[in-house]
Amino acid sequence: MDTENVKNAYSTGAFPGSTGVSGSGPSGRLYACDGLAAAVLDDRGVVVRWTGTAEDLTGFRAEEVCGRPVQELVADLPDDPRGAREMPASGRVRLRHQRGDTIDVTFRTTEVGDSAEVLVLAAPTHHVADQEQGAALLRALSAQNRITIAVHDTDLITVQTNATPDPPDGPPVQPGTRLGDVLCAKDAENLEAVLRQVLETGAPVIRRTQEMSWRHDPARRHALALSAFRLEDARGRPTGVAALYLDSADDLRARRHLDLAREVAEQVGGSLDVVRTAQDLADVLAPGFGDLAAVDLAHSVLDGEEPSKHLNGGNMGNAALAPATAVWPAGIKRGECIPPLPDHPLWRSFLHGEPVVFSLDDFSAVINDLQLVDYLVPKNTHSVMVAPLHARGLTLGTITAWRCGRSDPFTEDEADLMKQIASRGALAIDNARRYTREHRAAVALQQLLLPPATTDTPAAETAGAYLPAGGGAEISGDWYDAIALPSLRLALVAGDVVGNGMPANITMGRLRAAIQTLADLELEPDELLTRIADLVQRLAAEAPPGDHDIVGATCLYAVYDPVTKRCAMASAGHPPPVLVRPDGTAEAVAISPGPPLAVIGLPYETTMIDVEPGSVLALYTDGLVERDDRDIGQGLRCLTEALAAYCRPDRALDETGRALLTDLADQAPRDDAALLLARTRAVPAADTAHWEIPADPTAVSKAREWITRQLTLWGLDDLLFTTELIVSELVTNAIRYGRAPMDLRLIRHNVLVCEVTDSSSTQPRLRRARTTDEGGRGLFLVAQLGGRWGCRHGQNGKTIWSEQAIEESP
Incomplete structure (x- = not known):
């Protein structure tokens, strides 16, 4: 509304340089002229001169008006005309129009030099009011501190402005200057482009945010809201452009x-x-x-x-x-x-x-x-x-x-x-x-739950490596383990628990503890996984409602015997291990995987393979072979090729494991990755002895003779007495309670292992015999004389074993 008033004021001549005057009669017809209507009267009030603008205003030509009293043009005037000198200096009257209408005009008179003639200037009253209001509006706008108004001609030269520099000590903004004289060059160029578009198209710009800087202070930016519109004369011809700048620092x-x-x-x-x-x-x-x-x-x-x-x-x-x-x-x-x-x-x-x-x-x-x-x-x-x-x-x-x-x-x-x-x-x-x-806390818990990164046993040296998901941001339940078993054997484990975070860590810890406990019972791999599957089912039943389906795991359990150089393994939904032979060839072991541990009712199958000494057996979790850009089959092939390249006899296993994780895993894997490498060893044939025991009580004395000769050969005379007693008790029990065939085996390493195997599945039990009992003290003597003892069951019977420490010579 304010901008429209300013525009009207300019178009009606309220400002310097404006010449347009227009008006309309009561019937709505438009009357327009290029300037103020003017006429010259003599001392009697007779029209002596009549301008073209007066003709445009009233419709009367000069020849129709000149020589006639001006009162004839005034409507509703009493019949008592006065002379022109008695005319008021200014006033408001209604003039007759040639078409019969009347025009409400405001006039002003002034004497012409020293003559008696009077010059009368007139314009439609409502236009005069518009001019006065426009002038008042312009003065009010110019007086506002936060509003800057500038009028530019068609060349965008400043005609009038109330702009002052900021800070006040800058050069003043004067009429006749261009925008480039007071603003930075880039800002002036941008602003001129906007104003020129307004001048050419006539489309106004309303509250456009514009940032600019003064030339004398280019470092300080001012945020202004620009409104600009085109100025036109009475005939609609562009005469310039008016711009209003509002301080929009608060809005910005x-x-x-x-x-x-x-x-x-x-x-x-x-x-x-x-x-x-x-x-x-x-x-x-x-x-x-x-x-x-x-x-x-x-x-x-x-x-x-x-x-x-x-x-x-x-x-x-x-x-x-x-x-x-x-x-x-x-x-x-x-x-x-x-x-x-x-x-x-x-x-x-x-x-x-x-x-x-x-x-x-x-x-x-x-x-x-x-x-x-x-x-x-x-x-x-x-x-x-x-x-x-x-x-x-x-x-x-x-x-x-x-x-x-x-x-x-x-x-x-x-x-x-x-x-x-x-x-x-x-x-x-x-x-x-x-x-x-x-x-x-989760990392610390997992580090406590995982075994040592490296182990060194008579069966193999091992190295484990673990890479958490998300580049270390997430902790899941992947784990590996290397468990030393009796008779110099070694159990290798790799598992992957469903889920992540602390719950997965806790489940992993429980499963690892259970596997270690069952491994000490020397169960076959398939039997051990069956027991663990039962445990997982109990854990799922204990889980909160809605979480039963997310309790589960996969697992691979393998047992390597360095005496027989054979490895027995079973899988519960876990990827197969990879075997790298001493000659550098590598292949995935063909096993028959059973269901994951969360599923019961389906059997697991034990696979037996021969392993050459110096081979590397690799157990891993699926995070190492599964990636977005490949399936698990491709990942297994990549792992096999990498193992063949990295597993060299002269390279440390822990270094090999870290290198494999770095090369095969994603930068920020979605799943954990665990890797266990085991370089196998073998017990030399010279460090073992084996005899078949006949089902005859006299075989006990023969067994003592075999033991005496063998320990003397090995230089273990200090263990001769205790070993004879242990072997006597074990062979006696085998003959009395077991079934043929029966075997006796000695294994020498850092311990001396005595094993007696028979075809019976009866579980021996240690008990305390009463004073009057004639038997029941055999296993008690074995337990007291040896470091530890135990019994393991196989497919064709059981083996009772005993270990004694071998003291090193000075």
């Missing part, structure tokens, strides 16, 4: 605040790393909010723990600085401790989550230590804002923003914005802190 600031809040919401909190989250927060604030920004956090927060109740600089360290290219004080470095700050009432407001704004002088007064101020404050700083990172009742640290150079100081409304940003950033940091704590 509010928009930037909204944009900044949106950026914080979008960019902060996407990482679960505390330092990364702090850096994201600092990067959003600088330079979007301040020229520099820093995030300082309590040391305990960086470790994932809760901060202390009395947070100060002494127990905080810098976590993030922004921008990275800024020149910081010599003391501020990422990761370094912040010096203790003096106690001050303003610092206590941090406990309530309130930001504090300082000028440099105020900040120096609060610190009261010039050396500490130099340590903390970047150069050219004039305004500082410090806000606490307060979340869930904890103060995690502080965020500090600085403004330097010609930047505007921080304001109170910006303090409110900083409070909102700090609150959102603190929640993101606290989420990352809590995740760090849980993640470290």
Whole structure:
């Protein structure tokens, strides 16, 4: 509405340079003329001159009016005409129109020189009112401090303006100047393009945001809302363009605040790393909010723990600085401790989550230590804002923003914005802190649950490697194990629990403990997996409602015997192992996998293979062979080829395992990957002895003779007495309670193993015999004389064994 009034005022001649006059009669017909209607009257009021504009206004030609009294043109005038000199200096009358209508006009008279003639100027009354209102509107607009108005001609030269430079000591803006004389070249070019489009098309521009700088102060930007419209004369011809500039700094600031809040919401909190989250927060604030920004956090927060109740600089360290290219004080470095700050009432407001704004002088007064101020404050700083990172009742640290150079100081409304940003950033940091704590607990738990990375046993040397999902961000339930068994044998295990996080870790720990316990019972691989499947079913039944289907696992269990150089294995839905022979060839072992451990009722099958000494047996989980760009079959082929290339006799197994994980796994795998490598060994034939025992009680004495000769040959005379007693008891029990065929075997390594095998499945049991009992003391003697003893069942019978330690010679 205001712009329309200004436009009308210009078009009706209210401003200098305007000549257009137009009007309409009561019937709505338009009367227009190029200038003010003018006529000259003599001293009697007779028209002596009649201009063309008067003819345009009234419709009467000069020859029709000249020589007649002017009163004849005035409607509703009494019949008592007065002379022209008695005419008022100005007034308002109704003139007759040639078509019979009347026109309400406002006139003004003035004497013509020294003659008695009078010049009368007239215009339609409503146009005169429009001119007066337009002039008043222009004066009012020109007087507004936040509104700048400028009138440009068709060449975009300034005709009239109320613009003043900012700061006031700049050069004045005068009529006759061009935009390029007062504005920076690029800004002037952009603004002229907008005004020229308005001038050419006639389409106005309303509240278009325009940023510009004065030529004498190019570093300072001004945000203005531009409204521009074309000026036209009475015939619609362009005469120039008028522009109004409203100070929109507040609107732009509010928009930037909204944009900044949106950026914080979008960019902060996407990482679960505390330092990364702090850096994201600092990067959003600088330079979007301040020229520099820093995030300082309590040391305990960086470790994932809760901060202390009395947070100060002494127990905080810098976590993030922004921008990275800024020149910081010599003391501020990422990761370094912040010096203790003096106690001050303003610092206590941090406990309530309130930001504090300082000028440099105020900040120096609060610190009261010039050396500490130099340590903390970047150069050219004039305004500082410090806000606490307060979340869930904890103060995690502080965020500090600085403004330097010609930047505007921080304001109170910006303090409110900083409070909102700090609150959102603190929640993101606290989420990352809590995740760090849980993640470290899960990692620590898994490290405690997993076996040593390397083992060295008579059967094999082993090396395990584990890669968590997400590049370390997630912990799942993959595991491996190497369990030393009696008779120098070694059990190898690889498993994968369904799910991730702490529940998967706990399930993995329970399964690993159960497998170790069952392995000590020396069950066959298929029998052991059947028992474990029963356990998984019980775990699923104990799970909360709705979680039964996510309790499960796959597992591969293998037992290698270095005496027979054979390996027995069974799979519960697990990928097959890969065997790398000493000659460098590698292949996946053909096994018959059974169902995963969550499924019961289906049998498992034991597969037996021969393994040459020096071979490498690789057990792994599916995270190593499954990737987005390949299926499990392709992944198994890649693993087999890589094992053939990496498993060299001169290369350490742990180094080989790390290299394989690095090459085969994704950068941030979706699933955990575990790998167990075992380089097999064999017990030399010279370190074993074997005899068949006849089903005759006299075989006990023969067995003692065999033992005496063999131990003497091995130089183990110190074990001769105890070994004879152990063998006598074991052979006697086999003959008395077992069935043929029966065997006796000795194995020498770091221990001496005595084994007696028979075809009976009866389980021997250790008991305490009563004083009057004639038997029942055999196994008791075996247990007392040997280091440990046990019994294992096979497909064709059982084996009772006993171990004795062999002391090394000086």
